[in-house]
Amino acid sequence: MMIEVRGLTKRYGRVVAVDDLSFAVRPGEVTGFLGPNGAGKSTTLRMILGLDAASSGTATVGGRPYSAQPAPLRAVGALLDAGAVLPGRTARHHLLALAACNGIPGGRVAEVLAEVGLESVARRRAGTFSLGMRQRLGIAAALLGDPPVLVFDEPLNGLDPEGIVWIRGLMRRMAAEGRAVLMSSHLMSEMELTADHLIVIGRGRLIADTAMAAFIDAHSTREVLVRGPRPESLRRMLAPAAEVRADGADGLVVTGLDAAGIGALAAAGGVELHELTPRQPSLERAFMDLTRDAREYHTEKETGS
Numbered sequence: 001m002m003i004e005v006r007g008l009t010k011r012y013g014r015v016v017a018v019d020d021l022s023f024a025v026r027p028g029e030v031t032g033f034l035g036p037n038g039a040g041k042s043t044t045l046r047m048i049l050g051l052d053a054a055s056s057g058t059a060t061v062g063g064r065p066y067s068a069q070p071a072p073l074r075a076v077g078a079l080l081d082a083g084a085v086l087p088g089r090t091a092r093h094h095l096l097a098l099a100a101c102n103g104i105p106g107g108r109v110a111e112v113l114a115e116v117g118l119e120s121v122a123r124r125r126a127g128t129f130s131l132g133m134r135q136r137l138g139i140a141a142a143l144l145g146d147p148p149v150l151v152f153d154e155p156l157n158g159l160d161p162e163g164i165v166w167i168r169g170l171m172r173r174m175a176a177e178g179r180a181v182l183m184s185s186h187l188m189s190e191m192e193l194t195a196d197h198l199i200v201i202g203r204g205r206l207i208a209d210t211a212m213a214a215f216i217d218a219h220s221t222r223e224v225l226v227r228g229p230r231p232e233s234l235r236r237m238l239a240p241a242a243e244v245r246a247d248g249a250d251g252l253v254v255t256g257l258d259a260a261g262i263g264a265l266a267a268a269g270g271v272e273l274h275e276l277t278p279r280q281p282s283l284e285r286a287f288m289d290l291t292r293d294a295r296e297y298h299t300e301k302e303t304g305s
Ligand SMILES: Nc1ncnc2c1ncn2[C@@H]1O[C@H](COP(=O)(O)OP(=O)(O)OP(=O)(O)O)[C@@H](O)[C@H]1O
Pocket: 012, 015, 016, 017, 035, 036, 037, 038, 039, 040, 041, 042, 043, 044
């Protein structure tokens, strides 16, 4: 286990941001770290990286707490806040300074700049960089020590579509090389393409720790889209057996019956169908279903408090 979190808890006054959280991140996989806003993801990552002290519990990387790493950048590379660069420094000098502080040969700087596609702007001041360029610079810094563990908090922020595809490739490659990659993101479609395993938290607590495919399978509702010229007749026919909601003027979304069952009922009732499509379950749907009760603002509104 490359990252191990045990009974990790963080209190800010009366707020319990992280509540007795335990999980492990394995090498050779991209592990997605998911949770609604305010769930405690950033706080957890900050404790793993020694930027925040735990109220109780432990977080270790390669068996040691971050503070006990003899060469932190060689143990774990992290991207937390892409803004954290001195604006007057060039990209190259920023990385050279980091390398020097961590006993990393200066020659590595050119390699990581090439890896993130910033070679041509290496001598430009970081203050003039776009958000996407700053993200890339932050990733270059994370890769500098060639670490076996990578931690990325919202690495897709500010990236254009090409940048997003690039990150996906990079994460996959890092995992294929045997590294442990832990990444948070609210972009579910991208997470679905990138992560092998998921850790899901809500209100600071663990909700799920499972393989991506198993998670989607276990937590999504099977839906079938049905279209036809007489949606009201269809609805009356299906309503006793399934849950039905409208989708546009001539469509219905059905849960509780599969396509074969819907087709059979429609045929028996002589109702014409123009479309009968099982919807692919997605991570986004599974996540929304599972975290409905853990979404802070949603819940507050619902209870009227
Ligand atoms: N320094 C702090 N002082 C007080 N409360 C804090 C502090 N940092 C975080 N919190 C609280 O801890 C909880 C968890 O916050 P955190 O930023 O870890 O969530 P998150 O899952 O990263 O959310 P997001 O997806 O919105 O980034 C929130 O209720 C937040 O308000």
